[in-house]
Amino acid sequence: MTLGELIAQAREALTTAITARQQEQDALLALRSDPDLTEDAVSARVATRDAADAEVTRRQTVLDGLLGEQAREEEIAVLSARVTPTGNRSPAYDRVGRVGVEERTYRQDKDRRGAAFERDVASAFLGDYEARDRLSRHMQEERVERGAQLEERAVGTGAFTGLVVPQYLTDMYAPAAAAKRPFADAIRGHALPAEGMTVNLSRITTATSTALQASENTAVSETNIDDTLMTFSVQTNAGQQTLSRQSIERGAGVEPVVLDDLFRRYATTLDSTLLNQATNGLTNVATAVAYTDASPTAAELYPKVIQGLSEVEAALLDMATGDNLAVMHSRRWYWMQNAMGSTWPMISQPGIVQQTLGANYATVYGNGVRGVLPNGTPVIVDNNIGTTLGAGTEDEIYLVDRQECHLWEDSNAPMYIRAEQPAAASLGVLMVVYGYFAYTHARYAHARKIAGTGLIAPTFTGV
CATH class of the missing domain: 3.30.2400.10 (Major capsid protein gp5)
Known part of the structure; x- marks a missing residue:
C-alpha cells in the first residue's frame, strides 16, 4: 500500500471517529435535558463521550504522522535535486532518477490576491482535511525555500490576527443557572x-x-x-x-x-x-x-x-x-x-x-x-x-x-x-x-x- 493510500485510509478513519464523537456529544446533551436523569447515567455517558474523544485524538495522531512522513519525503526529493555529485563518475543517463520542477501549492502569478490560500485557511478551520494538506505542503515549501528567513524572523500569533482563528469550545458552554426542581x-x-x-x-x-x-x-x-x-x-x-x-x-x-x-x-x-x-x-x-x-x-x-x-x-x-x-x-x-x-x-x-x-x-x-x-x-x-x-x-x-x-x-x-x-x-x-x-x-x-x-x-x- 502506498503512502498516499495510507493517508486516504487515515483520513476516512478520522472522519468516522469525528462523526461518532459528535453523536456521543448530542446524546449527552439530550440526556442532560431528561428530568429523570441520574448522576450514574450522566457519568456513563460522559465516559463514552470521552472515549470517543480519545479515539479522535488517536486517529488524528496517526494522520499527522503520515502527513509528516509525506512532507519529509517531498522535502528530501527537493533537496536531492539540488545536490551536485563530486568525486564520482556520473552514471549513465538512463540510470539516473531525476526530479523536475514541482509547481508551488499557491502561486502568485495565478492567484495574485491569495484567494485560494484564504479559502483553505477557512476550510481547514471547518474540518476540510484536503485544505489542511495543502496548507501543510505550503509550509514545507516555505521551510525549504526560505527556512533561514523563517527562523530569523519568527513571529507570534499576534502578527496574524486575521489568520489565527478563535476556537469555540461548544461542548463546554456555560448554561444559565436554574433552581430546577x-x-x-x-x-x-x-x-x-x-x-x-x-x-x-x-x-x-x-x-x-x-x-x-x-x-x-x-x-x-x-x-x-x-x-x-x-x-x-x-x-x-x-x-x-x-x-x-x-x-x-x-x-x-x-x-x-x-x-x-x-x-x-x-x-x-x-x-x-x-x-x-x-x-x-x-x-x-x-x-x-x-x-x-x-x-x-x-x-x-x-x-x-x-x-x-x-x-x-x-x-x-x-x-x-x-x-x-x-x-x-x-x-x-x-x-x-x-x-x-x-x-x-x-x-x-x-x-x-x-x-x-x-x-x-x-x-x-x-x-x-x-x-x-x-x-x-x-x-x-x-x-x-x-x-x-x-x-x-x-x-x-x-x-x-x-x-x-x-x-x-x-x-x-x-x-x-x-x-x-x-x-x-x-x-x-x-x-x-x-x-x-x-x-x-x-x-x-x-x-x-x-x-x-x-x-x-x-x-x-x-x-
Missing part, C-alpha cells in the same frame, strides 16, 4: 391520566362512629359516612423560542443548547408553582409555626422544627407515614451548619452520631437529600423558596409528609415541538416545550411552615 423530585409522583383537565379525589369528611352500647338490645352508634369531592386543575407549563435557520445550520450545537435551557426553565417553573402558587402552593396551604426573634440562632430555630413536625403527625394520625421532609433555602441550610454548640439532644436518633446536631451528606444541589436534622428528618434544599417574604428579607422552612405531597405528571413531559412552517417566510424555526401537571399538598391539611422575623437574611456568626 428539587422539591418536585422529592415528593410522591403519579402518572397523569391521559384525558381531562381536572383530577378528582374523594375525601371522607364525615366518618362513621362507634360507641359503647347502653344496654343489651338497644341501638348502637350510627353516623352516616360522607365525602367531599376534591378537584385539582391540570395546568400547562410551556415556553418557546424562535431561532433563525442560519443560527441552526451555520452554528455549532445551537439547537441542543436552546432546548436544554428551555427544559431548565420548565423544571424551575414547575417546582416554583408547587411551592409558591396562589391558593394551592405549599406556602399557602401550610399552617404557620411562628418564629419571631430579632437575634435568631439555629439552636432557637430547631425547637420550632420539632414543633412543626409534631403538628404534622397530629394532623395525619394513622395516615402519617413518618416519611417527613424539611424543605429550606440553601442560605438557611448553610446558616444551620454554621452554628456551633456544646449541648446535644437528650434522646438519640437513628442514624445520628451522638453529640452531633444533624449531618450534612455533602450532595450537590438538586441531587436529592442534602443531609438530616438532629432528629433524623431529611433536608431538601430548594432555591425556589422565596427570600423576600414576611418583613421583606425572610424565607420559610416547610415541614411535610413526603407521601402526602402529590404530583401528577405525564411520563413523557416535557414535550418538544419543532415547527418550521409558522416562520418559514422569515427563515425561522419555532421550538416549543410544554407539559401538563396537577398537584396537591392538601389531601390532608397537614403541612407546616416556620415563618417570621427569625428567618430574616442570615448572618454567619457561628450561633
